[in-house]
Amino acid sequence: MKKFLFIAVLFCGVALSAQSQEFKPFRVDMGLGYGLPFTDGLDGGVQFYVEPKYEIIPQIAVGLRWEGSLFAGSKDDEGNSVDVKLSSAYMVTGDYYLTNNKFRPFVGLGLGIYSVGGVSVDDNTETDDVFEGKSNFGALLRAGFDISHFRFALSYTYGGKINDETFHFFGITVGFYLGGGKN
Numbered sequence: 001m002k003k004f005l006f007i008a009v010l011f012c013g014v015a016l017s018a019q020s021q022e023f024k025p026f027r028v029d030m031g032l033g034y035g036l037p038f039t040d041g042l043d044g045g046v047q048f049y050v051e052p053k054y055e056i057i058p059q060i061a062v063g064l065r066w067e068g069s070l071f072a073g074s075k076d077d078e079g080n081s082v083d084v085k086l087s088s089a090y091m092v093t094g095d096y097y098l099t100n101n102k103f104r105p106f107v108g109l110g111l112g113i114y115s116v117g118g119v120s121v122d123d124n125t126e127t128d129d130v131f132e133g134k135s136n137f138g139a140l141l142r143a144g145f146d147i148s149h150f151r152f153a154l155s156y157t158y159g160g161k162i163n164d165e166t167f168h169f170f171g172i173t174v175g176f177y178l179g180g181g182k183n
Contacts, residue, residue: 024180025055029063029151031175037071038168041083041120045071047171051093055180061095065110065140071169085118087159087167089138103147110140114159116167136160136167144173151175 033047046069053063067089074082091112098105117133138160144153152174159167 026052027055027061027177027180028052029175029177031151031153031173033153033171033173033175035069035071035157035169035171037073037085038170039071039085039165041073041081042071042085043073045069045085047173049173049175053093053095058100059097061097063093063095065089065091065093065112067091069169069171081120081122083118083120085116085162085167087114087116089114089140089157089159091138091140093140095142097146103145105145106143108140108142108153110142112138112140114138114157114167116159116162118162134160134162136162146177149176149178149180151177 029049029051031049033049035045035047037043037045047067048069049065049067051063051065053061055061067087069087069089070084071087072082072084089110089112091110093108093110095106095108098107113135114137115133115135136159139158140155142153142155144151153172155171155173157169157171159169161167
């Protein structure tokens with residue numbers, strides 16, 4: 001009986017060790033993307049991010065994300081009025097991977113602080129409407145996939161209210177990651 005128990009414990013230990021070694025736990029994601037804001041006067045913009053993360057188990061990864069976005073647009077058809085907004089976000093993220101294959105679809109959530117500032121310039125007036133930056137609690141919902149150290153994601157970001165206007169946008173990002181992957 002002792003031999004059977006010893007072999008069973010040894011087998012379980014080897015199985016758990018092999019499972020935990022399937023993926024390297026630490027990685028750093030980096031990428032660029034296009035943001036499509038739902039805010040009046042903004043047409044689109046560029047996003048960039050850096051996100052170190054740790055895979056607790058092969059299906060769940062947690063991380064810290066820094067994201068920057070720059071949006072611009074014209075408020076009228078003649079281009080006499082231009083609106084520019086810059087946002088920066090610091091958040092805690094979590095991703096759930098649906099498979100452990102080479103192609104790994106995921107869904108994720110991020111919660112953190114969004115700082116947004118901007119300027120509106122109107123050629124018809126002598127003054128620029130500059131406003132101070134404001135920080136809000138915000139959220140990020142995303143879905144996408146990883147394949148061969150590349151990452152593709154679609155996201156929705158809610159950055160809170162800025163001057164009675166909701167700052168939120170849809171994003172498409174493409175990136176890569178260092179570390180992680182299969183051993």
